[in-house]
Amino acid sequence: MELSNIIGKNEIITVVGAGGKTSFINYFADFYRCKLRVLLTTTTKIYVPDNYENIIMTIDGTVIPSICHGVTVCGSYINNENKIVGIDSSILDEIVDKFDIVLIEGDGSKKKRLKGWNDNEPVVYHKTTKTVGILDITSFGMNINEENIHRLDLFKKIVNLDTYNTNNDSTVNLENLKNIVLNPNGLFKNYCGEKILFINKVEDEKYKKLAIELIKSIKEDKSKMEIFYGSIKQKFCTRY
Template sequence: MKLSDIIEENEIITVVGAGGKTSFINYFADFYRDKLKVLLTTTTKIYVPSDYDNIILTIDGTAIPSICHGVTVCGSYINNENKVVGINSSILDEIVDKFDLVLIEGDGSKRKRLKGWNDGEPVVYHKSTKTIGILDITSFGMNINEENIHRLDIFKKIASVDTYNISSNSTVSLENLKNIVLNPNGLFKNYSGKRVLFINKVENEKYKNLAIKLIKNIKEYESEIEIFYGSIKQNFCIRY
């Protein structure tokens, strides 16, 4: 399958997690830009995308123009970090019907491959038809430390890291990754619509085998999550 098979038109997608959210959203925005009216926005903050057709900055949701085909970026304003600051759900309610596809980044990870979620995260739009969680398979085996993981202390709780035996050499296990997906305070906390897991960066046989093993572990406990593995960079996915 191509990556494009995961999302169709007339969907409202909130993407959460770490290890490829922005690349995932940008892929679909580019794929559909000549076919649909695409809204690209955030409920948190995102760097200003490098490629778009229109940009709307609105504090109160007024003066939304007629939208042409292509990718429209929408936010409240651009801050001094060159980030688009998101719009609240009431404004989204007013504009989503103007678009054929809505892509929302609902999570922040400080560009790290794993994270823990605080009380207000992720921020999933309540009309989302799918909540797509991104999980970076290359995080398996990396050291459990502040350098690699955003909100490390919260991550340890969600992932059920053995804090009594943890050391500077402790690494992320498949059990930790499974717990991130299944914990009610983890990847799909606050989800809306169908839950879809995309295991990213499966770009060699080692990571393919790890992804399949992880999926089997998840499926032992949860059958309702639709799971794909593949690579955004290489534009392929497999539905398990």
């Protein structure tokens, strides 16, 4: 089915994880821009998006004006890396009612496909109605090292790997990916509202089989979450 079916109007969505967060948010911003009043923001830091109708920084106490259809990007300020620095929850509380859908990036991964989470991550807005966790299936088989994984030592703890004995030849397996999803300190740590797992980059039969095998393993835990697999790039998904 179309990726757009995952999220409708009157939702506050916080997206966490690695391997497609920004693409996921940008897809929905583009999909709804002509239909709804869309707020695109962050509780951490994001690069300034390429496409929007309004951009508002609140460092000077700017009041959010009446908003028409389109995408409004909001943050505290833009830093010297051309990143928007997020706004805190008190400001979000004042403005979310002005929009039909709110898209929040609540996690950072340094453009790596997997990560571990420190004590303050992810930053999920307390009025979030759906927390969407992105998991990159192409990380299966990837070497477990600093080059590939953000906050490597924390990742190893979450997936129950021995921090000291893991060597450079160790690779990511399905049990590791399952642990990322189900560990209380993993993907859905600090979640609010409904949990939605999106397994991204399922773009051929190999990764489809892996995704289905992973989902079956996750389902054994009886954890309450909706699970989809598909491709943000190709704009499709399947509910399992």
